[in-house]
Amino acid sequence: MRPDLNETLARARADLRMGVPVVLTSGESAVLVGAAETIAAGRLAGMTALGDVDLAITGRRAETLKARAYDGDIARVAVPNGAALSWVQGVADPSEDLSKPMKGPLMTRRGGDAGLHRLAVILCKGARLLPAALVVQVKPDFAAVEALVSVDANAAAPFLEAAPVLRHVVSARVPLRAAEDARLHIYRPEDGSEEHYAIEIGRPDRAKPVLARLHSACFTGDLLGSLKCDCGPQLNAALMQMGAEGAGVLLYLQQEGRGIGLANKMRAYALQDQGFDTVEANHRLGFEDDERDFRLGAQILDRLGFGAVRLMTNNPAKLAMMADCGIAVAERVPLKVGETPFNARYLAVKAEKSGHLF
Numbered sequence: 001m002r003p004d005l006n007e008t009l010a011r012a013r014a015d016l017r018m019g020v021p022v023v024l025t026s027g028e029s030a031v032l033v034g035a036a037e038t039i040a041a042g043r044l045a046g047m048t049a050l051g052d053v054d055l056a057i058t059g060r061r062a063e064t065l066k067a068r069a070y071d072g073d074i075a076r077v078a079v080p081n082g083a084a085l086s087w088v089q090g091v092a093d094p095s096e097d098l099s100k101p102m103k104g105p106l107m108t109r110r111g112g113d114a115g116l117h118r119l120a121v122i123l124c125k126g127a128r129l130l131p132a133a134l135v136v137q138v139k140p141d142f143a144a145v146e147a148l149v150s151v152d153a154n155a156a157a158p159f160l161e162a163a164p165v166l167r168h169v170v171s172a173r174v175p176l177r178a179a180e181d182a183r184l185h186i187y188r189p190e191d192g193s194e195e196h197y198a199i200e201i202g203r204p205d206r207a208k209p210v211l212a213r214l215h216s217a218c219f220t221g222d223l224l225g226s227l228k229c230d231c232g233p234q235l236n237a238a239l240m241q242m243g244a245e246g247a248g249v250l251l252y253l254q255q256e257g258r259g260i261g262l263a264n265k266m267r268a269y270a271l272q273d274q275g276f277d278t279v280e281a282n283h284r285l286g287f288e289d290d291e292r293d294f295r296l297g298a299q300i301l302d303r304l305g306f307g308a309v310r311l312m313t314n315n316p317a318k319l320a321m322m323a324d325c326g327i328a329v330a331e332r333v334p335l336k337v338g339e340t341p342f343n344a345r346y347l348a349v350k351a352e353k354s355g356h357l358f
C-alpha cells in the first residue's frame with residue numbers, strides 16, 4: 001500500500017497548494033518546505049522557530065529583485081528574523097514591485113548545496129503556484145513526527161526529469177461543428193496532473209503525415225473570446241481546416257499560460273497592465289518565457305499511431321521539439337488568424353523574442 005515516488009510527489013504538490021509544508025531529504029539532511037504563496041502566518045512562525053529560514057526563488061525573480069543568485073537558476077534569500085508573511089509575499093509576488101519596492105538589499109546565501117531549494121521551487125511550479133518556497137533545516141525524523149509527506153530528492157530526480165507517462169482512459173465520438181466525424185481521446189498523466197485531450201477528425205491515414213495542431217489550453221482565449229491573444233481563432237481555424245480536409249488531429253494540452261497555470265497567467269496579465277510585455281511578465285514572476293513540456297504532445301501522437309505531421313503552428317520551438325521526440329515534421333502549416341488591436345503587441349513580442357514565424 002506504500003505510495004511510490006510518483007504518488008508521493010503528487011501528494012507533496014497537493015499539500016503545498018493547501019499550505020501544508022512537506023519534508024525533502026537528501027542523504028542525512030532534511031529540510032521543511034512551505035510554498036510562499038499558500039503558507040499561513042502560524043506555520044511561517046513555526047518554521048522560523050526551527051532555525052534560519054531561506055526563501056528559495058528562481059534566478060529570474062532574483063534578477064528583478066536585484067538579489068545575487070549564487071546558485072545560478074536559484075537564489076536562497078535569507079528571511080530576516082521576525083519577518084512577517086507580507087515580507088515573504090513581497091519577495092515572491094511581483095504585483096507590488098512598482099508601488100512598494102522592497103527596502104534594502106536582499107541577503108542571499110552562498111556556499112553549501114542548493115539542491116533541495118531547487119526541488120522545492122520545482123514542486124511549487126508543478127503545483128502551479130508562484131515559484132518561491134520557504135526552506136528550513138529539520139531533523140531527519142521531522143516528517144514522521146509531524147505526519148508530513150517526505151520526498152527523497154535523489155530518488156525523485158529521474159521522475160521529475162522524465163515526461164509524465166500517459167494512460168489512455170477513454171475515446172468516444174463527438175460530432176463537431178467543424179467536422180461531424182470527430183472522436184475525443186482522453187489521456188491521464190501518471191504523475192497526477194491534469195488530463196490532456198486528442199481530437200481526431202476523420203480517420204487519418206497513419207502511413208502519411210497527419211495535419212496536426214498542438215494547442216495549449218487558454219481559458220481566456222478559447223472559452224471567453226479574449227482579444228488579448230490569438231488562441232480562440234487558432235483553435236477554431238485548426239479544427240475548421242481539419243474538417244475541410246476531412247482528416248487531422250488536434251491535441252488540447254493542459255498547459256494554460258504556457259505551462260504556468262491560469263492564476264499565474266492572470267498575474268502576468270496584471271503585470272502587462274503595468275507596462276511589461278508577455279516575456280518580461282513571466283520573468284518578473286520567476287518563470288521562464290515558456291514552461292511547457294511538448295514531449296507530452298509527441299507521446300500522444302505516437303500512441304495514436306502517428307509518426308509524421310504537417311504541423312499547424314508559428315512556433316519554431318514546437319517544430320524542434322517534435323523532431324527531437326521522434327515525430328517527423330513533413331511541413332509547417334502557418335496558422336495566422338485572430339490579430340486584433342489588443343493582441344498586435346503580444347504577437348509582435350512573440351515574433352521578436354520567441355522567434356515566432358508570422
Ligand SMILES: Nc1nc2c(ncn2[C@@H]2O[C@H](COP(=O)(O)OP(=O)(O)OP(=O)(O)O)[C@@H](O)[C@H]2O)c(=O)[nH]1
Nearest residue numbers: 215216217218229255256257258268278313314315
Ligand atoms: N504566460 C503567459 N501565457 C500566455 C499569455 N498569452 C497567452 N498565453 C498562453 O500561451 C499559450 C499559447 O499557446 P499556443 O496557442 O500553443 O501558441 P504558441 O506557442 O504561440 O504557438 P502557435 O500558436 O502554435 O504558433 C496558451 O497556453 C495561453 O494560455 C501571456 O501573456 N502570458
Ligand SMILES: [Zn+2]
Nearest residue numbers: 218221229231
Ligand atoms: Zn490565449
